[in-house]
Amino acid sequence: MPMFKHGCVVLLLMLASACSGSNPLPSAPSTSSVGPPSTFHVTGIATEDDGNPVAGANITVQPWVDSVQKSVLSVVVVADGAGFYRLDFAANRDAGGFIARVKAESPGHDTAYYNIRPEVSTSQNASQNIHLYRIKRISAGESTVLTLLPSDTLCDSNTS
Numbered sequence: 001m002p003m004f005k006h007g008c009v010v011l012l013l014m015l016a017s018a019c020s021g022s023n024p025l026p027s028a029p030s031t032s033s034v035g036p037p038s039t040f041h042v043t044g045i046a047t048e049d050d051g052n053p054v055a056g057a058n059i060t061v062q063p064w065v066d067s068v069q070k071s072v073l074s075v076v077v078v079a080d081g082a083g084f085y086r087l088d089f090a091a092n093r094d095a096g097g098f099i100a101r102v103k104a105e106s107p108g109h110d111t112a113y114y115n116i117r118p119e120v121s122t123s124q125n126a127s128q129n130i131h132l133y134r135i136k137r138i139s140a141g142e143s144t145v146l147t148l149l150p151s152d153t154l155c156d157s158n159t160s
Contacts, residue, residue, distance in 0.1 A: 037065050037090035038124060040099050042116060046083040046130040048109060053083025054132050057106040061116070063091035064100055097121050104130040 046057040057079040075089045091099040097117045104112045109132035118126040131149070138144055 037063070037092050039088055039090050040118070040124050040126060041086070041088050042100070042102075042126045042128060043084070043086045044128040044130055046079045046085065046104055046106070046132055048132050049134050053081070054079060054106050054109065054130075055081045055083060057083065057085075057104050057109075057130070057132060059085045059087070059130070060103045060105075061087060061089055061100045062103075063089045064094055064098060065090070065092050093121075099126065102128060102130070104132055106132050109134055 040063075042061065044059075046054040046059070048054050059077050059079060061075045061077075063075070075087050077085050077087045079085045089100065093099055098115050099118065100116045102114045102116055104114075112130055112132055114128055114130065116126050116128050118124070136144065
């Protein structure tokens with residue numbers, strides 16, 4: 001009987017930590033890069049539920065680099081009045097062509113996470129538009145409609 005209780009507690013802890021109501025940072029694909037990091041140029045637009053731009057959104061990019069380089073600083077930029085952001089950073093491509101992960105935050109919005117990959121495998125340019133959902137409070141007994149888009153981030157990881 002004590003073994004059964006221990007197993008239930010472990011299972012409950014694993015389930016609770018798996019999807020705690022916020023979007024965790026996507027897991028980075030394995031790194032198999034060769035050579036020194038290259039400079040990449042990333043642009044995008046942060047928008048919210050109705051498609052309006054999210055001015056002042058904080059965009060944090062964590063470049064992926066070869067495992068030899070342990071300390072890489074994140075690059076942070078603030079979206080302009082039109083929700084547009086642009087930044088340059090040094091990174092390596094991993095086996096899947098990914099170059100970085102991005103986290104976007106803005107007061108009153110859920111945090112969004114994405115993995116960045118250039119559209120063309122040989123390109124140094126990438127585009128990553130960001131969708132920030134407004135936080136909506138729902139009272140007990142109230143109902144709402146939830147729409148998930150193919151480009152939305154996932155609870156466990158996102159490879160788009």
